[in-house]
Amino acid sequence: GDSVTQMEGPVTLSEEAFLTINCTYTATGYPSLFWYVQYPGEGLQLLLKATKADDKGSNKGFEATYRKETTSFHLEKGSVQVSDSAVYFCALSSNDYKLSFGAGTTVTVRA
Protein backbone atom coordinates (compact mmCIF):
# COMPACT_ATOMS: atom_id res chain seq x y z
CA GLY A 1 0.00 0.00 0.00
CA ASP A 2 0.87 3.66 -0.16
CA SER A 3 3.07 5.08 2.56
CA VAL A 4 5.02 8.21 3.39
CA THR A 5 8.11 8.41 5.57
CA GLN A 6 9.30 11.79 6.73
CA MET A 7 12.11 13.01 8.91
CA GLU A 8 11.35 12.76 12.57
CA GLY A 9 11.44 15.86 14.65
CA PRO A 10 11.40 17.96 16.52
CA VAL A 11 13.65 20.31 14.59
CA THR A 12 14.86 23.51 16.24
CA LEU A 13 16.55 26.20 14.18
CA SER A 14 17.68 29.77 14.50
CA GLU A 15 16.12 32.47 12.36
CA GLU A 16 17.63 32.70 8.85
CA ALA A 17 18.89 29.11 9.00
CA PHE A 18 18.35 26.63 6.14
CA LEU A 19 15.60 24.09 6.63
CA THR A 20 15.29 20.67 5.01
CA ILE A 21 12.66 18.09 5.89
CA ASN A 22 13.15 14.77 4.15
CA CYS A 23 10.20 12.87 2.73
CA THR A 24 10.21 9.59 0.82
CA TYR A 25 7.24 7.61 -0.40
CA THR A 26 6.02 4.25 -1.63
CA ALA A 27 3.06 4.28 -3.97
CA THR A 28 1.34 2.45 -6.78
CA GLY A 29 0.78 4.35 -9.98
CA TYR A 30 1.79 7.95 -10.34
CA PRO A 31 1.02 9.84 -7.14
CA SER A 32 0.52 13.52 -6.55
CA LEU A 33 2.67 14.80 -3.69
CA PHE A 34 1.81 17.44 -1.13
CA TRP A 35 3.22 19.31 1.83
CA TYR A 36 0.62 20.43 4.35
CA VAL A 37 1.39 22.71 7.30
CA GLN A 38 -0.33 23.15 10.65
CA TYR A 39 0.51 26.41 12.41
CA PRO A 40 -0.08 26.61 16.17
CA GLY A 41 -3.78 26.86 16.91
CA GLU A 42 -4.75 26.62 13.25
CA GLY A 43 -6.09 23.97 10.92
CA LEU A 44 -4.14 21.97 8.38
CA GLN A 45 -3.51 23.84 5.15
CA LEU A 46 -1.80 23.12 1.88
CA LEU A 47 1.71 24.54 1.59
CA LEU A 48 2.65 23.27 -1.87
CA LYS A 49 2.14 20.38 -4.23
CA ALA A 50 3.53 18.65 -7.33
CA THR A 51 1.52 16.37 -9.55
CA LYS A 52 4.13 14.80 -11.82
CA ALA A 53 7.78 13.84 -11.86
CA ASP A 54 10.32 16.71 -11.90
CA ASP A 55 7.65 19.27 -11.00
CA LYS A 56 8.68 21.77 -8.37
CA GLY A 57 6.11 23.08 -5.95
CA SER A 58 6.78 26.40 -4.23
CA ASN A 59 5.05 28.73 -1.82
CA LYS A 60 6.08 31.20 0.91
CA GLY A 61 9.76 30.61 0.14
CA PHE A 62 9.40 26.83 0.52
CA GLU A 63 10.23 24.48 -2.34
CA ALA A 64 9.98 20.76 -3.01
CA THR A 65 10.84 18.82 -6.17
CA TYR A 66 9.10 15.58 -7.15
CA ARG A 67 11.92 13.07 -7.68
CA LYS A 68 10.58 9.84 -9.14
CA GLU A 69 13.99 8.18 -9.34
CA THR A 70 14.55 8.55 -5.60
CA THR A 71 10.83 8.53 -4.64
CA SER A 72 11.38 11.70 -2.67
CA PHE A 73 9.76 15.08 -2.12
CA HIS A 74 12.04 16.91 0.31
CA LEU A 75 10.92 20.30 1.63
CA GLU A 76 13.42 23.16 1.74
CA LYS A 77 13.55 26.79 2.73
CA GLY A 78 16.66 28.90 2.49
CA SER A 79 16.04 31.29 5.38
CA VAL A 80 13.43 30.45 7.97
CA GLN A 81 11.53 32.92 10.13
CA VAL A 82 9.93 32.56 13.54
CA SER A 83 6.56 32.52 11.77
CA ASP A 84 7.55 29.25 10.05
CA SER A 85 7.27 27.40 13.35
CA ALA A 86 4.68 24.72 12.68
CA VAL A 87 4.12 21.02 12.09
CA TYR A 88 4.81 19.96 8.50
CA PHE A 89 3.19 16.90 6.90
CA CYS A 90 4.24 15.21 3.70
CA ALA A 91 1.37 13.43 1.91
CA LEU A 92 0.55 11.62 -1.28
CA SER A 93 -2.52 10.78 -3.30
CA SER A 94 -2.12 7.82 -5.62
CA ASN A 95 -4.64 5.71 -7.51
CA ASP A 96 -7.48 7.06 -5.46
CA TYR A 97 -8.44 10.24 -3.77
CA LYS A 98 -7.43 9.64 -0.20
CA LEU A 99 -4.32 11.25 1.19
CA SER A 100 -1.67 9.15 2.91
CA PHE A 101 0.26 11.25 5.41
CA GLY A 102 3.63 11.06 7.07
CA ALA A 103 3.83 11.37 10.84
CA GLY A 104 4.61 15.08 10.76
CA THR A 105 7.72 17.06 11.66
CA THR A 106 7.56 19.77 14.31
CA VAL A 107 9.73 22.77 13.44
CA THR A 108 10.56 25.50 15.94
CA VAL A 109 12.41 28.61 14.81
CA ARG A 110 14.07 30.72 17.50
CA ALA A 111 14.62 34.45 17.14
Add this chain to the structure above:
Amino acid sequence: GAGVSQSPSNKVTEKGKDVELRCDPISGHTALYWYRQRLGQGLEFLIYFQGNSAPDKSGLPSDRFSAERTGESVSTLTIQRTQQEDSAVYLCASSLWGTTQETQYFGPGTRLLVL
Protein backbone atom coordinates in the same frame (compact mmCIF):
# COMPACT_ATOMS: atom_id res chain seq x y z
CA GLY B 1 -15.59 32.47 1.19
CA ALA B 2 -16.22 30.27 4.19
CA GLY B 3 -13.94 27.32 4.75
CA VAL B 4 -14.70 23.91 6.16
CA SER B 5 -16.27 24.14 9.59
CA GLN B 6 -16.57 21.47 12.26
CA SER B 7 -18.43 21.21 15.53
CA PRO B 8 -17.96 20.83 18.36
CA SER B 9 -14.37 22.02 18.55
CA ASN B 10 -13.82 19.96 21.71
CA LYS B 11 -15.72 17.02 23.15
CA VAL B 12 -15.12 15.21 26.40
CA THR B 13 -17.13 12.06 26.94
CA GLU B 14 -17.21 9.02 29.16
CA LYS B 15 -16.24 5.60 27.93
CA GLY B 16 -19.24 3.80 26.49
CA LYS B 17 -21.14 6.90 25.43
CA ASP B 18 -22.00 7.74 21.82
CA VAL B 19 -20.71 10.93 20.17
CA GLU B 20 -21.65 12.74 16.99
CA LEU B 21 -19.27 15.03 15.13
CA ARG B 22 -20.38 17.44 12.44
CA CYS B 23 -18.71 18.78 9.32
CA ASP B 24 -19.85 21.54 6.97
CA PRO B 25 -17.80 21.42 3.76
CA ILE B 26 -17.04 24.29 1.44
CA SER B 27 -20.11 25.08 -0.63
CA GLY B 28 -19.96 23.41 -4.03
CA HIS B 29 -17.42 20.78 -3.03
CA THR B 30 -18.69 17.35 -4.03
CA ALA B 31 -16.03 15.37 -2.16
CA LEU B 32 -15.80 15.09 1.62
CA TYR B 33 -13.30 13.19 3.72
CA TRP B 34 -12.91 12.29 7.38
CA TYR B 35 -9.49 11.68 8.90
CA ARG B 36 -8.29 10.92 12.41
CA GLN B 37 -5.12 12.32 13.95
CA ARG B 38 -3.86 10.60 17.06
CA LEU B 39 -1.39 12.40 19.27
CA GLY B 40 2.04 12.58 17.63
CA GLN B 41 0.94 10.69 14.55
CA GLY B 42 -0.02 11.45 11.00
CA LEU B 43 -3.56 11.53 9.73
CA GLU B 44 -5.42 8.30 9.10
CA PHE B 45 -8.10 8.18 6.43
CA LEU B 46 -11.52 7.13 7.71
CA ILE B 47 -14.20 7.63 5.06
CA TYR B 48 -14.85 9.40 1.77
CA PHE B 49 -18.03 10.72 0.16
CA GLN B 50 -18.30 11.86 -3.46
CA GLY B 51 -21.58 13.10 -4.83
CA ASN B 52 -24.20 10.37 -4.91
CA SER B 53 -21.68 7.53 -5.12
CA ALA B 54 -21.48 4.91 -2.42
CA PRO B 55 -19.05 6.12 0.27
CA ASP B 56 -15.64 4.51 0.69
CA LYS B 57 -15.70 3.28 4.28
CA SER B 58 -12.47 1.29 4.03
CA GLY B 59 -10.69 3.37 6.69
CA LEU B 60 -13.25 3.02 9.47
CA PRO B 61 -11.47 1.20 12.31
CA SER B 62 -14.48 -0.73 13.64
CA ASP B 63 -18.23 -1.09 13.26
CA ARG B 64 -18.65 1.40 16.10
CA PHE B 65 -17.81 4.11 13.58
CA SER B 66 -20.30 5.31 10.98
CA ALA B 67 -20.82 8.42 8.91
CA GLU B 68 -23.53 9.98 6.82
CA ARG B 69 -23.69 12.82 4.39
CA THR B 70 -26.78 14.71 3.31
CA GLY B 71 -26.53 15.33 -0.41
CA GLU B 72 -23.44 17.41 -1.02
CA SER B 73 -23.52 19.24 2.28
CA VAL B 74 -23.30 18.39 5.94
CA SER B 75 -21.71 15.17 7.18
CA THR B 76 -21.85 13.57 10.61
CA LEU B 77 -19.41 11.05 12.01
CA THR B 78 -20.84 8.93 14.80
CA ILE B 79 -18.82 6.87 17.23
CA GLN B 80 -20.86 4.44 19.32
CA ARG B 81 -19.78 3.04 22.68
CA THR B 82 -16.64 5.18 22.72
CA GLN B 83 -13.37 3.72 23.95
CA GLN B 84 -10.30 5.50 25.28
CA GLU B 85 -8.37 4.64 22.12
CA ASP B 86 -10.89 6.75 20.17
CA SER B 87 -9.37 9.88 21.73
CA ALA B 88 -7.95 11.90 18.84
CA VAL B 89 -8.53 14.94 16.67
CA TYR B 90 -11.09 14.19 13.97
CA LEU B 91 -10.54 16.23 10.85
CA CYS B 92 -12.91 16.81 7.98
CA ALA B 93 -11.79 17.95 4.54
CA SER B 94 -13.51 18.75 1.27
CA SER B 95 -12.46 19.15 -2.33
CA LEU B 96 -14.17 20.11 -5.54
CA TRP B 97 -14.28 16.76 -7.36
CA GLY B 98 -12.26 14.27 -5.34
CA THR B 99 -9.45 13.71 -7.83
CA THR B 100 -5.91 12.78 -6.87
CA GLN B 101 -4.40 16.12 -7.94
CA GLU B 102 -6.79 18.34 -6.03
CA THR B 103 -6.10 20.22 -2.87
CA GLN B 104 -8.13 19.05 0.10
CA TYR B 105 -9.28 21.86 2.39
CA PHE B 106 -9.34 20.95 6.04
CA GLY B 107 -11.53 22.08 8.89
CA PRO B 108 -10.14 22.98 12.33
CA GLY B 109 -10.99 19.56 13.73
CA THR B 110 -12.88 18.19 16.70
CA ARG B 111 -10.70 17.19 19.61
CA LEU B 112 -12.29 14.15 21.27
CA LEU B 113 -11.26 12.96 24.70
CA VAL B 114 -12.75 9.74 26.05
CA LEU B 115 -12.33 9.36 29.79
